[in-house]
Amino acid sequence: DVKVTQSSRYLVKRTGEKVFLECVQDMDHENMFWYRQDPGLGLRLIYFSYDVKMKEKGDIPEGYSVSREKKERFSLILESASTNQTSMYLCASSLMGRVLSPLHFGNGTRLTVT
């Protein structure tokens, strides 16, 4: 089974801190994604990557950056955390070129910025 592992299940950070959310997948998937999940807003795409060192902006990239130095790892970075970034963050991966290939999700990181 594909496993997508997010480094933290819960995280509490202070306003202005630099925050790293890590995601690792073990199935050699080309595509990796970061979504943000908020009540009443569903899942919104922050960034995605289809190859090492490649990244594409999603619908809400402002205030975030990403890094993909290795195929299996996709990091989401909050350069200066703000309270409006308090949310659930979901990482996912999938195979490239197979439209029916499902997304495999991690368990999510619930981030609180105080």
Added chain:
Amino acid sequence: AQTVTQSQPEMSVQEAETVTLSCTYDTSESDYYLFWYKQPPSRQMILVIRQEAYKQQNATENRFSVNFQKAAKSFSLKISDSQLGDAAMYFCAYRSGSGNTPLVFGKGTRLSVIA
């Protein structure tokens, strides 16, 4: 841009009964794929069912089936013989058939199952 609309923020169903969750989408494409994902309280999002737009036959996976109405751009999920373990958030999602594009998700429907 494609959009996905789930008009029911919350639904409830009695155990063993049938429930239908609604989803509509907006697209000008002819080649696309539709999905339903389930997110239980454990937060692990899993794929429930998927449908290719070019197929007229509705997809079925055990107790889960879809009613795909392409002209109406509707993709509802029917859960038969509901079980307590079906309680979850359900998300409808759209994927373009062209290019390596991400899924677009609806806002979700929270389903409660009453014993």
